[in-house]
Amino acid sequence: MGSVTTPSADRRATISLFSRLRTADGQADPFPLYAELRARGAVSRAPWGGFLVTGYSACEQVLRNGVWLEPDTRWREQQGARTRWSAPSSREISRTLPALNPPEHTRVRRSAGSFDRTTIDRIGLRVSDVVDRLLDTLHERLRAGEADFAELVSEELPVATVGDWLGLPSADWPRLRELTHEQVFTQELLPHASQLARSDAAMAELRSYFLDLVRARRRRPGDDPVSRWISTWDELEPDQDKADEAVYFLALFVLLAALETTATLLSTMTLRLVEDPGRWSRLALRPDLVPAFVEETLRYDPPTHVISRVAAQDTLLADTEVAAGEMVHLMVGAAHRDPARFPDPDTFDPLRNPSHLAFSWGIHYCLGAPLARLEAQTLLRHLIARLPQLTLVRRPALAPRVAFRRLLNLDVALA
Structure with missing residues (x-):
């Protein structure tokens, strides 16, 4: 007779599987x-x-399906005071747009606006300039030997794009990038207490930074999204402190959504390109395949x-x-x-032109999907057009996470 798997045995097997997922080998594949x-x-x-x-x-x-909801603030409070959901960073992230449910989600999403064609075209000019500058730096480094693409390009492009769009001082970008990487643990599948503590500290600093930013823009408004959100929320919310907090949560959401996952997409996409010499040659001959290459990357190994x-x-x-x-x-x-x-x-087959769930779906479809696609497609086009073919020096290391992928390095050299 064959063996029967008991619930306890199945539970142990699943726990073991997730333990293996956290290892270097598990993250690599x-x-x-x-x-x-x-x-x-x-x-x-x-x-x-x-x-x-x-x-x-x-x-x-x-x-x-609307039967399924986000684990919002109310749901997290119901889980109890001694759970991961009660951590300060968890409570804070539950008030950002992706964690809201209707009707509040509808209200906040409308206030945020969208990345329409005019906005994307305007941002695209900036993205193109930044990509060229970053690739120039990469090429200079490659002439002397190998270079870390993740450090020089993937981590720099998203923060430059969203930082410029929000009007954040460039001197603040490195710290904001570090804080984004730290806060992500509160959104992980099974965070440790020490990781939650790091998220709590990062979120507290981000809250202070963006509330100060909102108050400064209120005093001196400009032609930027934060100033426009202030005007919008002043009409929606008579209490100025509550209006400022609503704008803070929008700015926080944009930063967190734009940096972590986009950087991972850029690195993963480039890894797919350089790990197989035939892909670079094929794409150089068929640049019209760039959008499909990006979409297949999102299917094959999504950032989340x-x-x-x-x-x-x-x-x-x-x-x-x-x-x-x-x-x-x-x-x-x-x-x-x-x-x-x-x-x-x-x-990995760009010709399959697949659908995928990398940007979620339904009412929570990623607001920044057009921006992420813009950055990825621009980088890929410029990369194959401006640089000699690159090759992978060594397989990258990945952060020990389950939910949020992150390549810690992507070492490349001239082929």
């Missing part, structure tokens, strides 16, 4: 581990409570591997009963390799 998880079904129990969702169809259903939602009511997901208030973790990195959705999912 988490996809075989995702395949193990996906083999247990599109939806499976998480050892710490809630569910893990690995099937593409089930993930898409959650993101498109986990998106969490909460059931608003008792519901059924892929034949699994989920009670109201229970959390589901959408394992997007696993869903993007679901063979039921993507033929030959472990092959």
